[in-house]
Amino acid sequence: MTVEIQRRGLMLVLSSPSGAGKTTLSRGLLANDPDVVMSVSATTRAPRPGEVNGKDYCFTGVEEFLRMVQQDAFLEHAVVFGNHYGTPKKPVFEALAAGRDVLFDIDWQGTQQLRQQARDDVVSIFVLPPARGELERRLKGRAEDPADVIAKRMAKADGEISHWAEYDYVIVNDDVAKAQAQVDVILKAERLKRERQPGLFGFVEGLMRGE
Numbered sequence: 216m217t218v219e220i221q222r223r224g225l226m227l228v229l230s231s232p233s234g235a236g237k238t239t240l241s242r243g244l245l246a247n248d249p250d251v252v253m254s255v256s257a258t259t260r261a262p263r264p265g266e267v268n269g270k271d272y273c274f275t276g277v278e279e280f281l282r283m284v285q286q287d288a289f290l291e292h293a294v295v296f297g298n299h300y301g302t303p304k305k306p307v308f309e310a311l312a313a314g315r316d317v318l319f320d321i322d323w324q325g326t327q328q329l330r331q332q333a334r335d336d337v338v339s340i341f342v343l344p345p346a347r348g349e350l351e352r353r354l355k356g357r358a359e360d361p362a363d364v365i366a367k368r369m370a371k372a373d374g375e376i377s378h379w380a381e382y383d384y385v386i387v388n389d390d391v392a393k394a395q396a397q398v399d400v401i402l403k404a405e406r407l408k409r410e411r412q413p414g415l416f417g418f419v420e421g422l423m424r425g426e
């Protein structure tokens with residue numbers, strides 16, 4: 216006999232210095248788990264080769280981005296590496312209402328804002344690289360950014376890493392399969408928290424009535 220307890224969707228945040236592996240881990244999670252949907256951010260940064268508008272990001276001009284800020288269309292927004300990034304509200308609320316979990320690849324500024332708005336629904340994970348030299352190797356190996364952009368991202372790594380202790384969980388991405396398994400287990404355990412399972416009230420009442 217299988218029992219389905221109605222549960223409440225959660226907001227899973229992955230943050231890290233650029234190149235530590237957030238995108239890789241997010242893709243793995245989305246491929247493994249049909250209940251997770253990705254929050255697609257808006258950004259004023261130029262698309263990288265292979266990035267698809269509406270899938271990787273919604274690429275917008277600065278004027279349009281600022282208009283969306285005025286219209287209160289973002290759940291959070293911040294300037295990162297000189298570009299604007301923001302999380303559109305509507306798709307997040309729609310996904311949560313449909314009982315799905317929403318995955319966010321956002322920086323520490325966005326995580327703080329999200330936590331202020333919805334503390335009980337946010338689960339945050341910080342991803343650390345195994346070593347500094349490896350972070351640089353990954354950024355170069357990704358071969359998607361010009362050398363000056365990579366240097367800028369390396370220079371900002373310490374600033375991002377300094378926020379590690381604000382997160383609920385911290386994982387070291389030395390091995391992708393291991394880190395992926397750690398993300399999966401965090402999500403599974405967080406889903407089982409009592410307060411994320413509103414359906415338990417009715418279920419337990421039924422048990423007490425002898426059903």
Ligand code: ADP
Nearest residue numbers: 233234235236237238239353357388389390391
């Ligand atoms: P982020 O989204 O945090 O900027 P990515 O997921 O794009 O980082 O990863 C940066 C690069 O490092 C990519 O080329 C990715 O394939 C590679 N990578 C990610 N995790 C690992 C790992 N554990 N070991 C080796 N390479 C990795």
Ligand code: 5GP
Nearest residue numbers: 256292293295300301302320321322324325
């Ligand atoms: P990238 O340009 O490499 O895709 O992302 C650069 C940084 O911006 C990463 O740290 C990423 O997590 C962050 N980022 C992406 N989207 C958002 C967003 O919507 N809000 C915030 N605050 N940060 C974001």
